[in-house]
Amino acid sequence: MKRICWAVLLALLVGCGGKGKGGGSSQAAKLESGLNTDEKPTEIQFLHPDLLPINFHVAEDFSEEEVDAIMAAKNSWQAIDTLGIKFFDKNILIDENIDEDDDQSYKDMTVGIYLRKSWENHFSNALAVTIYDRQVFYRIDGKKRKKIVSPAILNPDILLNYYNYKFTTDPVNVGNDLQSVLVHEMGHLLGLQHIESTKKTVMYPTYSSGQILRKPQEIDSRHLYYSYEAYLEFLRAYDYVISGNQKGIVTHGTELPEGFHFGEIENVAIYLMKDGTCVHKVNGKVVKVER
Numbered sequence: 641m642k643r644i645c646w647a648v649l650l651a652l653l654v655g656c657g658g659k660g661k662g663g664g665s666s667q668a669a670k671l672e673s674g675l676n677t678d679e680k681p682t683e684i685q686f687l688h689p690d691l692l693p694i695n696f697h698v699a700e701d702f703s704e705e706e707v708d709a710i711m712a713a714k715n716s717w718q719a720i721d722t723l724g725i726k727f728f729d730k731n732i733l734i735d736e737n738i739d740e741d742d743d744q745s746y747k748d749m750t751v752g753i754y755l756r757k758s759w760e761n762h763f764s765n766a767l768a769v770t771i772y773d774r775q776v777f778y779r780i781d782g783k784k785r786k787k788i789v790s791p792a793i794l795n796p797d798i799l800l801n802y803y804n805y806k807f808t809t810d811p812v813n814v815g816n817d818l819q820s821v822l823v824h825e826m827g828h829l830l831g832l833q834h835i836e837s838t839k840k841t842v843m844y845p846t847y848s849s850g851q852i853l854r855k856p857q858e859i860d861s862r863h864l865y866y867s868y869e870a871y872l873e874f875l876r877a878y879d880y881v882i883s884g885n886q887k888g889i890v891t892h893g894t895e896l897p898e899g900f901h902f903g904e905i906e907n908v909a910i911y912l913m914k915d916g917t918c919v920h921k922v923n924g925k926v927v928k929v930e931r
């Protein structure tokens with residue numbers, strides 16, 4: 641009955657004994673019982689508009705079944721109609737794997753899913769990590785107070801720890817289910833935080849080995865909606881213009897309105913640890929540990 645923390649990372653958790661299923665049949669049914677349907681995310685983050693729609697670069701080292709799991713995870717997020725925004729390209733790009741012991745390797749504008757066979761710069765007992773930069777935008781109000789508008793995510797990558805763990809795609813012999821892990825990690829990549837008010841969410845902070853939860857649930861789509869409602873406000877505030885919404889085509893200007901400023905860029909990494917802890921690092925320092 642151990643729990644594992646998924647944090648951005650994946651979670652998986654090896655060695656976590658089973659905690660039961662989490663419920664196969666109740667998928668959508670009783671979802672909201674006892675839930676405050678007005679619940680909103682406590683922190684709003686969204687992808688930088690320049691990244692959308694994401695064209696994932698997927699390491700060529702993944703097997704065909706693993707690539708299918710990646711596609712399915714991506715498609716399950718895209719299947720939610722969130723304000724007409726196109727988050728992902730229909731296709732992915734199979735690309736060279738990045739497997740360097742270089743913790744700066746994520747800093748390119750490609751959004752990658754990599755299979756790491758070395759893991760020196762990360763916690764060894766993390767199943768995966770979603771790593772990205774974050775830039776806060778703020779505005780100075782009339783009284784010269786800084787008002788944070790929202791942080792936008794830059795340079796995100798998902799790294800899977802194949803050095804220490806194995807992942808499975810078989811729906812029967814389930815170990816660390818790759819698709820379940822990826823759906824969670826992609827939620828972080830889209831800007832979502834953990835959701836603890838219900839277990840009917842792919843963003844629950846813990847995960848048990850053997851568990852399958854491969855599709856975003858109703859509360860996940862709601863959190864995505866609130867995050868990207870803010871994103872649209874952000875675009876308007878910065879004089880970005882959205883056009884061709886259904887096609888997900890976003891065009892925008894580059895000028896910030898008066899009073900708006902860019903903040904420092906910070907690096908964020910969320911680790912899912914084998915002992916069930918989630919560790920959040922900002923600029924290399926541990927800022928939060930969730931159990």
Ligand SMILES: [Zn+2]
Nearest residue numbers: 646647648649
């Ligand atoms: Zn997580």
